[in-house]
Amino acid sequence: MDTMLLSLRGIYKWVNTGINRTFLLKDINLDIGEGEFVSVMGPSGSGKSTLLNVIGMLDDFDEGAYHFMGDAVQGLREKQRAALYKQYIGFVFQAYHLIDELTVYENIETPLLYKGIKTPERKAMVADMLDRFNIVGKKDLFPTQLSGGQQQLVGIARALIGGPKLLLADEPTGNLNSKQGEEIMELFQQLNRDGVTIIQVTHSEKNAEYGSRIIHLLDAHVEKK
Amino acid sequence: MFKNYFRTAWRQLNRNRLFALVNIFGLALGLTAFWLIALFIADELSFDRYHEKADRIYRVVSHGRWQGGGFDITGTSGPLAQAMKDNFPEIEQTVRINAEGGGVIRYKDKKLKEDTILFTDKSFFHIFSHRFLAGDPSGALARPRSIVLTKTVAEKLFTNWENAVGKTIFFENNFPNLVTGVIEDVPRNSHFTFSGLRSFDDNYTTDPGNFMLYTYLLLKPGASSKNLISKLPAFSAKMFPDTTGKVKYNLELQPVTSIHLHSDLSYELGENRSVKFIYIVGAIAILILIIALINYVNITTARSSVRLKEVAIRKIVGSSKRHLIGLFLIESVVTALLASCISILLAIALMPWFNALNGKQLELFHFGTGYTILALSGVSLLLGSIGGLYPALLLSAFRVIPSLRNQMVGKNGQALFRKGLVVFQFAVTVTLIAVSMLVYKQLKYVLHKDLGLNKNQVLTFHIDRLDTRRKIGRLEESLRQNPDIKGVAVAGNPIGNNDIGMLDYSPEINGVVDPRATNLGYGLQVDASFIPTLEIGLLNGRNFVEGSATDSQSVLVNETLVKKAGWKSPVGMQIQVGGPGLKTVIGVVRDFHIYSLQHKIEPMVLLLPGKNEDKDNVYVRIGTDHMKATIAFIESTFKQMDADALFSYHFLDDNFARQYVKEERQGNVLLGFTILAIVIACLGLFALITFTAGQQVKELGIRKVLGASVASLVRLVSFYLLKWICLSLLIAFPVSYIVMNKWLDDFAYRTSVSWWLFVLAGLIALVIAFATISVQAVRAATANPVKALRSE
Structure with a gap:
């Protein structure tokens, strides 16, 4: 393993329901290095998505230490966390989560707008991305006019446009047919070869195999291999 | 972005x-x-602000207070303006206005009834800004018997306003006025409006006790109105020495721009808003x-x-x-x-x-x-x-x-x-x-409250010419010939228009009339037919008798006056009304409204008109059938008395309704x-x-x-x-x-x-x-x- 990207030490997350405490994450210890392609597997409700959200800093945790590129995440304020994930992390969702009111082009462009990148540069970057994903012809369409696979391509393009170090994908092929799913997985593999660290949550053994490492979650903790 | x-x-x-x-x-x-x-x-806020000197123009109004009563009126006495100018260095100019300049105007064969013509001083245009289309603002009203017309009236009389200046027009009794100027019509955002301005006679003034003129002041630039106001109580005490020891007079200055929204006194020149x-x-x-x-x-x-x-x-x-x-x-x-x-x-x-x-x-x-x-x-x-x-x-x-x-x-x-x-x-x-x-x-x-009189089906008109008033008995007689006319009465005042003057009266108390114990009430001059024609209730005593020798010394009073005087048996009581001399109460009428209902019923004395010339308002009760023919009959009968007259009539209920516009x-x-x-x-x-x-x-x-x-x-x-x-x-x-x-x-x-x-x-x-x-x-x-x- 080369440089360490992130490390989780003794991460706990829980919700209190009446007198009972339900654990969503229990004593998670995990190190992920730059350039890895990790697949997270486990039954429904085992905490896969929660783990991904914690890593992506979209969700809090209650106990433990999380270091991302040397920064202690638990010590950061919301704004600083947002700045951190904005710069280094890209997200891909099962339900694509594109903005319905925006065209393909605009959906991909949005992260750059929020980064304050100037128009000419932005145009070039979006054009590049459309090219790379072969969706130039679709750039003026709205998400609802696209197939699921195409929507997910746009979602990935949007996640990648900011040049993230880490790509977090929550069941990226869950809503796709097998052929579309395969294409997405091959794309992920290609991206990983280009240097992007990827963590994906998946139900499918086959998709998990694309990764270099598989983590099994059960009842909120990492199963010993 | x-x-x-x-x-x-x-x-x-x-x-x-x-x-x-x-x-x-x-x-x-x-x-x-x-x-x-x-x-x-x-x-609403722009009213009177178009005058260039608006911030320096003030209106003087009068207040009087005595035990149990008082008045707050826009009127002031004639000599006041000059006296203020002499006494206060802050004042640059004054102007007085008398609202009674209207009437029928004649030019060649044209006749025009214009009620909103004012008499005023030559300083008017120095204080108020009006745009002259023809004539010279400073000299237009310098000489007596001059008149400045608004464009609309000038066009009505002369077709083209450019022909107006230099012409002589005539008011009643061939009273000539020389047109010396034509101005743009008065802007709608003015607290008073007029269709013409006539100049006062030389040295025109009124009795100091007669509060019928409107007085406006123009302060010098930079002069403090506060300063002036602080000196007013002492000034009014000197100007209106209090003979009875009971009445306290005071003057108030109203900035001209605040009149429209803030002034609600008696005899306002125009309709103000609250x-x-x-x-x-x-x-x-x-x-x-x-x-x-x-x-x-x-x-x-x-x-x-x-x-x-x-x-x-x-x-x-x-x-x-x-x-x-x-x-x-x-x-x-x-x-x-x-x-x-x-x-x-x-x-x-x-x-x-x-x-x-x-x-x-x-x-x-x-x-x-x-x-x-x-x-x-x-x-x-x-x-x-x-x-x-x-x-x-x-x-x-x-x-x-x-x-x-x-x-x-x-x-x-x-x-x-x-x-x-x-x-x-x-x-x-x-x-x-x-x-x-x-x-x-x-x-x-x-609109439907019982006013104490029956205002429905009553037609009223005003007789402008004194000649005609002298022949009023004949007019009444002729009118009564028509079976559709149920009654004819004459009075000295138009009711329902909210502009009836008040007078002093002193009632008999414990057997004596103390002329110094004055009260303020309405005085209405009516003939003997007034009460039956307008269906006013007689509570006590009797109505006037037409032609009675003694009734000129008799009065009727209303319930409110009886209550205020505290009379147990009012008939036969003595009362002093207006000037000196005692009159006897012969009857009491039910309270009736002569003003619209924003106003309370005040004590009222009904008197017979002193002379025929005072009988200028005719009230005719007509039947509901053949109304058109009846009105035409009234007009032709009136024209027989005065061929030149303009017959313009109103219905009494409309007069009242207008007060609620x-x-x-x-x-x-x-x-x-x-x-x-x-x-x-x-x-x-x-x-x-x-x-x-x-x-x-x-x-x-x-x-x-x-x-x-x-x-x-x-x-x-x-x-x-x-x-x-x-x-x-x-x-x-x-x-x-x-x-x-x-x-x-x-x-x-x-x-x-x-x-x-x-x-x-x-x-x-x-x-x-x-x-x-x-x-x-x-x-x-x-x-x-x-x-x-x-x-x-």
Whole structure:
């Protein structure tokens, strides 16, 4: 393993329901290095998505230490966390989560707008991305006019446009047919070869195999291999 | 970035057309109402400000106080102006006005009756600014028997105003006046208006005790009015030495620009307005805007659940809270700007209607198109920011993960806030409904109240020429020949016009009349037929007898006077009226109104006219049949006495009704804006219920599958809002009660604030709200449940 990207030490997350405490994450210890392609597997409700959200800093945790590129995440304020994930992390969702009111082009462009990148540069970057994903012809369409696979391509393009170090994908092929799913997985593999660290949550053994490492979650903790 | 925001905003509006339309149209209505009312208020505030020296012009008015009474009148005595000028170095110039310059004007074979002609001093145009079309302002009124005409009158007489100057026109008895100038018509925003100005005779003045002239002052630039006011009490004490030791006179200075809204004295030169009404319509303008804004906030926050996902995604791809707030603010600003565009069209369409309601001639772009558009955009920007702020803060604060799953956090507080806003909207609407109903109830009351005399079917006209008055007996005789004429009476005053003078009287108390114990009351000169013709009740004693030698020393009095004097058996009592000499009370009449009902009934003495020349107002009671022929008969009979006369008559009930024009207009304006407020509030309610019903589709579907009836579902959907509307009634009732009583303060005789006003206003609001709600509720409840459930 080369440089360490992130490390989780003794991460706990829980919700209190009446007198009972339900654990969503229990004593998670995990190190992920730059350039890895990790697949997270486990039954429904085992905490896969929660783990991904914690890593992506979209969700809090209650106990433990999380270091991302040397920064202690638990010590950061919301704004600083947002700045951190904005710069280094890209997200891909099962339900694509594109903005319905925006065209393909605009959906991909949005992260750059929020980064304050100037128009000419932005145009070039979006054009590049459309090219790379072969969706130039679709750039003026709205998400609802696209197939699921195409929507997910746009979602990935949007996640990648900011040049993230880490790509977090929550069941990226869950809503796709097998052929579309395969294409997405091959794309992920290609991206990983280009240097992007990827963590994906998946139900499918086959998709998990694309990764270099598989983590099994059960009842909120990492199963010993 | 901004371009992007605008694009998104536009697409949002386009995609949710119903809500966008409700938002935009509601705001547009609100803006239009605000705009029209702003013009109305600006016009009210502009009164008399067009005079170049407006800030230095003051009117002097008189106040008198004694035990148990007093007067507050606009009139002042003749020598006052000169005395003030001599005494106070602060005063640059003074001018006096006598309102009695009107009459029939003759030029060659043309005759024109112009009542609003004033006598005034030559300094008039030095103080007041009027644009001269012809003639010289400084010299126009320098010589006696000069007259300056307004353009309209000049054109009526000479066809072209350019021909007017240098011509001689004649008033009654061939009294010549030389036209020395023509001015533009007096602007409508003046507290007094006139169609011509005649110069006083040289050294014209009145008795110091006669308060019939209007006095205006022009202070020197930089002179302090405060300083002058502080010296007035000492000055009035010297000017009006108090012989009886009982009456205290004082003078007051009114800035000319404040007269229209703040002065409510006896004998005002024009019809003033109460500043109270300005406050009321101002408040209505702001309330209507708030109602429209509430629609926006309500609909937007209600729909926030729909936009949760978008907010979450934007946050994940890197949007900061600031960016999100910007996004939602731009959306509301775009909405408001679109609303302002539509409001221009609405305002253009509604302007004639609004002018008809308020009796003004307001212009939409009175302040210039550029400024108006600028102000409109300014207001809509402000509205957009205010209306967008809460939804923006609310939406941008949602947490990412629950939002992605479409879970709303803190939904209850927000829904409560929304309901609170609906409660406020409806409280305002119900208040407006209740208050407008009261205004109309009061109008109905004053128009139909028993005045103590029968004002219906009474025709009245004025005899201008003294010659004709001398022959009045013959006129009466001839009129009585017609069987359709039920009675003819003459009096020295026109009743129902609110301009009858008051006089001093001293009643007999404990067997003596003390001439120093003066009271103020109305003196009405009437002949013996007056009481039967006008059907006034005689409570005690007897009426005058025509031709009786002794009755010139007899008077009738009204109930109020009897009560005030404390008389047990009034008939036979002595009373001193006006000048010296005692008169005997021969009868008591039931109280009757000679003024409109804003005014209280004062003590009144009825006297026979001293001479025929005082008999100038004729009252003729006519039957309901052949009215046209009867009126023609009266005219021809009158023309037989005076071939030159212009016969212009009024009906007595119309005279009284005219006194309520102001109130009627207030009612109309109020009603107009009440309807607007109802429309806007219902628009909001409609959108809100449409949205909630849409949100409840699944719940309704499940209930229906489980066997719920349509009626119970409609109840379910509509009840939750109706409950809150009922709460708004509870707030509206006390508020409207207070507003109603404040408005009624202006009237001496008031209708009651009945309970049914509140019930009816509440019912109206509930019915309208229920109608709005149930349309959507029924639609949601009758929808196919399978379809509803499949959508998940």
